[in-house]
Amino acid sequence: MAPAYDALVIGTGFGGAVAACRLAQAGLSVRVLERGLRYPKGSFPRDFEDPRNGWLWQHRQGLFDIKLLKGMSVVQAAGYGGGSLIYANVHLRPPPDVFASGWPEGYSRESLDPYYDLVAHMLDVQPITASARGLPPKTKRMQEVAKKLGREAQFFYPNLAVRFAPAGEPMPNKFGVLQEGCSYCGECDIGCNRRAKNTLDLNYLAVAEQRGAEVTTQAEVTRIEPLSPGYRVTFTDHANAGMQRTVDARRVFLCAGAVNSTELLLRNRDVLGTLPDLSARLGTRYSANGDFLAFAFDTKEPWDPAVGPTITTGMVVDEGQGKDKTWFLFQEGGHPVQAAGLMMAMDPDRAMTLPADLLQRELVKVLRTRSKEMAAIENERGRFQAVFLAMGRDKSNGRLTLSPITRELQVQWDVPANLPLYRTQEQLCEDVARALGTRAAYNPLWERLHLPVSVHNLGGCAMAEEPAYGVLTPDGEVHGYPGLYVMDGAALPVGVGVNPSSSIAAVAERNVEQVIRQVKDAPTWVAPERVPTKAAPAYPPRVSMRMMPEVETVASPVVPGTDPLGDVVVPPGGTVASPTPVVGLRFTERMKGFLQPNHPSPEDFAGAARAGQRGGQTAEFVVTITLPNLDRFLAQESHGGIVQGTLHVRGFTPPGGAPVENGVFNLFVGTERFYERRMLYLMPFTGVDGQPYLLDGYKEVNDDAGFDVWSDTSTLYTVLRKGHERTGPIVATGIIRLHLPDFLQQLTTFSVLGTSSPLKQADAMRRFGGMFMGTLWDVFARAKFD
Template structure:
């Protein structure tokens, strides 16, 4: 497919496009392909087979995802208000870096009408019985086992400490192959047989080598990641087209009901600015979003202008799933009446081997508070070196003693040629790392966070405050396990800054019983958007409690089962179909006032001199309000910002000054949170000091823009230049009243009486309104941007300045002089 052009209709059509390949996307791809549907899976990251994951410092330094910085790696790190997030970018999604646990959501934790601080409720419109068969289906497809070894130090220590503290402990189902088949004993490094559907990587896999590197990507292939099962099985059907390094940017619904998906292709071999990548287009009957909680929420927020009527719940019910990392150091035990270090060896085994479940008040067994899970957390062996190097105070004296011995040997000719013992002393016993154990907590935190866009980027309002009691309980349980192990409990460093690290972000497009409390219906279809589904963590209306991967996969399986029962009639492509599903190219046009964009334009004088300047304005704008002052008031409360940066160009200064409408062109961009962020100006008009019927002078703005999803819009605005009470020159020339109109609406014909360009607030074509301002610093920058091009640069700038200052004089100073003379005459 080539890049998108105006009026282009895509020739590529498939039954379904799935965006993202995590637990929702991989399940959906297989279920639909296995049913005979033609599916395209678009994954922004690369494919990683056994042996492809980074391990060396140089490899890990580039193992992050940020294409704008030429990074195309596995880890995608986010920083938001109140928390840090770490997610995956690769074929298989989060399964590539998660800790293998596949636990079902507790039956009694599917809450209904659980009040939230600040109003609203956490409500699950489905229950355990709705997911039970889907849980089983996913477990069978992925393949699960419980940790089989009985001699792992960290596992035994964690289980003994938990039991001594009164907890119930068990080994959870893990998506790891410990043995070659169900009848064989667990044994590390054994070759795994190939599944009937093959493996899309074409590389051998072995049983778990107990290296603790699960969270960095499994290089042995023992981890049953989604690329080894669901995606390989989908590819084997012949109906799934799996595309890596394909990143979806936008989508909209066409008039025939199909979905038009905009995407770009990354090329790590020839990296370029992400903004320069050409957008491509594909059309589908069903669109399934599975880009992860952050990715899917961002896509929906960015494209909401192409989703009219989408639920006001978009962005809500954000939760960290109660993720909390704790650290135990210097474990010890009593041996023959002496306190000695307890060796835990956290690098031995998979990351998680055992689990504690702490009861919830919902369980009805006398428990109080919100429930959670605790798990041991292993780590790769090289982390031991990092931990030992962090103990600088202990290492420095040891190094000093070794240096002293070497000097002593040289100075006094002791003839000691063996220094092995000295080097052993320098390294030290490694006690700090061998007696350390991280702990993971997760559970039912309060899902009252909200995600939104700020300057085109994903932002979130989430704090510890409403879940403080929950997190204190988790910390207390971790400290109790530490006490049983004779270990010191330490919070992770971010806790002191009242921040947590989440690897299980949830919410943003929650399912709900209706479109006021949920973005999606109980089957994961977006309310009011037929054929659009959310099948990942964004669809969770609250925390899952345990590790959420299995519940995400089960909900996706259930959604696809329902989806396959719906109509799949292929839309018919009509010649000249609109891309955006809103107004066709050109937008609604009033025949009496519109200027024909195809009308001939008087040719430009080749010796003309142009004048240009750049203007930036900022303010607030909201949708659903037609009157600018009211729009400003509501947008300010919601922190919904708008700004633009425009380069205004008078291409022929003589024609510009002679024409009473003083027309110029405008180029640049508009950026508004509620529009999805950056919207390029496709065509723009500017008029300076146009007199209107009320003897005012107006500065008129009209911009044809396109939202990220492809919807055509027009921003109209005016500055009202008139002499009112008080000193109002500055506010008049720096305040812009704006409306947003449906489609591309052209300016009135030159002979039409000048008007502000705004429509009546109740006009159905008005989508929203607000007010923008020039801030003093932006105004100072604007004064430095005036440029002239042509043979008469100085005269052109002078002519523009004369017109500007003369108009201000006639608007403000002249009327006051007339009033003063009239007063003196009286």
């Protein structure tokens, strides 16, 4: 039997909306499945007391899908319109050299520009300067900051997909859908209840429906299976008690977003076995687009985060050449009034000290509780808190995988390889904060655990000529599966460094055009907006889209656009160097010992180690500890660093050892005893049985009987826990030690990051050594004299 539809589109973000619109305009029968809800005007959640009331995808298909993945925290939208519902509306085109490597033949800024123009036309983009309301306070602050920092030539106003019409009656947009003008309420990232954001449901998707596309929301796709011809797609119908339903279509366009599309294909290949021939490269070339989040509290002048669209300005940083090039954008950010408490929970000066030994999920839990407390004491100071967003060209060297046993999605993200970018972003955040009369504060997940948060996920199903290099053909078709396409952020083979939605949509415009030309056997087919006819209304009125019937909507022609980034001037030697030094340190440590499984007394480290030694239960690790920013390391109470390396624990790790996944090191954390400090080692890893484990150890430095500084600094009291949190059950206990020859070797491994100046390197070593020895002095010697 012939499949019911010519095309099935999964997901309605920047890829899915473009695909659905063009396929419907080309006359194909189109079905759209979207897991989230529709948001009619005024329906975005606003119950700030209860996170389960409309906010979270996990609770009745709410708006935000926040995934605390191992290696990365990911924020995405769920809803009809995808990321456009909660994004900050910024539309930028990457500089031409972004396309110079990693992209398939035929991709360049020049070849994509007509599609960027098309996207800009459909989404009606313009900068804040087009608004009759004038510039919001934070926009003015950034103008002043750029001047103070000597970065005026790199300052610009990005295009925004916002309607800046004067207040008054709602007016139809160019597709006949009613929209109001922007009121500067600062709520863009939680859904615009005025419909002033040009979200995808008001343009691309409205056109798709006008052209007959059938849309089902609350439909979560779980399975894709080849038929002959076409594909059978299974989805969970959340609107009908989770019933399982199927749809058959000749062609399937997977547009569930970079993380979800990749995960869906991984599950279909590795768990369900329905798509066994997917490329081995599936999941690779994941990029977090260099996302970096920071804050500034108590700015000298009001920042007024809740006034104006979420982002209105940008600043380019472009330093170095070739391999050493660092390129990123800095954008000012805002937040709704009601989120002030959440922001304050990030303020190290106000939010009390956080325990040093919390891992990802525990830390998020504590922050959630603190933000509630902070919300209760919200006051005028909320006007003086700023949000900083940076994004840039990272190494795009991440990998999305499923854990072999638990099948949980995880991200392998190489923080040390991307540190030069992150450290330069930190520098600029410090500079901007200083220009605002304060200092920067960081997202605690980064500050404590060096875990980035990404809202701009890309890659995982990269396009490449050969399946050996990528999952998709250069036109977005899955290698080995004719008629199955991926047309969302997953298809981009490298991070673009700018806010990516324009690029995702432009690539989708290009690729869906190729598909339509092939399917319709019409080699010159282009989107109707590229060849407008004055005679026929392109978008016939439909009452359900709240049209004003008297308004005739005729497709207006696409006008080639300009991009504000094109006006930015970067001097030949690069943008000005930051006056803020960011110097880091790195060293390698090897320790060996014994861990006894299921020791009857988990606190009896010495007894367990002896039992382990008798039974040959060896434990050993070689790890590199990176302190990305020595100043902050020294200033923080948690004195934290990143741990990477390999761990061998007999019976728990594979013969070649297990890689440590985003481990954390804390030097000299205070305890409740005055003359006592602890060095903490937290090393999550996946065991030989595929289960998550945590090596949780501490060295206890205190002035007990005798001068035992060597023993204290070299003895790691260790437990092995099930799971990746410190609350997990203990499965082995013992002691791992630093032996003198290994310590002497360790001394030769110290290297200083971020400076080639021998004087600065010596200074960094002196400061680290001073802190180390100073603490030992405090614990062992000062106690004697006080």
